[in-house]
Amino acid sequence: MTNLQLFYDPPGVLRLTVDNEKSYPKVAIYQSSPLRRPGQYLSLLDGKSEEIALVPSLDALTPESRRIAQQELARRYLTAKILALTSVRQEFGVTYWHVVTDKGERDFVVQNLSESCLWLSEAHLLIIDADSNRFEIVDRGALDSVSQHLLDSVL
Template structure:
């Protein structure tokens, strides 16, 4: 197996060395299915967005590189969990949301509901706003009655 070493240099800039032979000064890390298969099928891209390597699992990385990869994935795929919807309104095809999340109160805007609301299961919903922020409703059935009514009014 190829030895992939991930590290930050300078701080905040992800770099990669492959087999102590080739180094990439700017690398991006993506997952093919971050919600359905967390930690699986990681793609490392160079500064030109060309794939350097596909890593089947986080476990395939050395411990230090695994820690760096986990930090990058947590940063890239940050998702706020919606606990309560306080208002949802539509105007001219745009939906305005106000929610209480596990990260505090949030106001966000969704341009196209059919493209931005993804059902991951019968009751698991992912909402991606106009700024590409992710909001998750882990179980729509667990929402309070008013939140469910607001959600059902737009979906």
């Protein structure tokens, strides 16, 4: 595999050097399947969103590049875990949620439930709001009965 070196220069701007020969001044990292295969099949894209390299696993990177890649992935795929639903209501096809997450109470809006709610298993649900924030119900059965009832009322 080629030698990939990820680094920040200036601070906060991700860059990439390939084989100490070619440098990319602006890079983004995406995963093909961030919830089912975390840390695998990473796509490194340049500033024009063209793929530079496909990395099979974080383990293929040097320790420093792996640390930076993990930071970038954590930022890109930030997901709040829903612990309880306080209220859910629908108006004209838009769903308004008030939930308690592992990061505190949150209000969010979902435009289209059929496109924005993805069942990852029979009990595991991913919800993407109108601002592309991700909310996760890891185990539907672990929710309290009020939360389960509210969830059932909209799904």
